[in-house]
Amino acid sequence: MNFTPLTVLFLSTGNAARSILAEALLRQKGGDRFNARSAGYKSLHAVHPHALALLTAEGVPTDGLHAKGWGEFLAAAHLLKVDVIVTLSEEAQAYSPAWPNNPVRVHWPVDDPLSAEKADVMEWKFRKCFNTLEARIAALVKSRIAQAPCELLLQLKDIGMVV
Numbered sequence: 600m601n602f603t604p605l606t607v608l609f610l611s612t613g614n615a616a617r618s619i620l621a622e623a624l625l626r627q628k629g630g631d632r633f634n635a636r637s638a639g640y641k642s643l644h645a646v647h648p649h650a651l652a653l654l655t656a657e658g659v660p661t662d663g664l665h666a667k668g669w670g671e672f673l674a675a676a677h678l679l680k681v682d683v684i685v686t687l688s689e690e691a692q693a694y695s696p697a698w699p700n701n702p703v704r705v706h707w708p709v710d711d712p713l714s715a716e717k718a719d720v721m722e723w724k725f726r727k728c729f730n731t732l733e734a735r736i737a738a739l740v741k742s743r744i745a746q747a748p749c750e751l752l753l754q755l756k757d758i759g760m761v762v
């Protein structure tokens with residue numbers, strides 16, 4: 600059976616933690632059913648070392664992960680169709696521009712681990728962020744993806760409630 604993988608773009612504020620974790624997790628767990636991408640509202644230009652360390656500790660491949668601004672995806676929209684945009688921060692949700700082909704949009708808020716001022720709190724926030732995203736992505740991968748955009752949106756909203 601031929602099918603086209605669903606391209607999911609995770610957007611956060613800096614593309615240094617939350618959206619990078621989500622991209623890496625969906626790449627690992629999604630198999631050939633999904634193409635995972637990530638970008639930031641205002642890219643921090645580097646993936647945070649705690650994000651890479653946590654992914655490595657959990658056995659999630661980090662090859663090719665790098666911080667990106669969402670302008671890269673808008674500029675290449677004629678080459679890469681985005682089916683779903685998942686915003687992970689309030690800033691990404693508020694400032695996300697119009698996207699070609701009107702992808703399904705859903706907001707899965709996740710607390711920013713980079714907002715912690717102390718190292719031990721940051722580590723805890725990274726772990727909580729990772730666990731939340733891992734549960735949501737596991738639910739997404741396990742689900743039978745709806746073809747109709749309205750049904751897909753409802754599915755994704757339900758998954759976003761998984762904590």
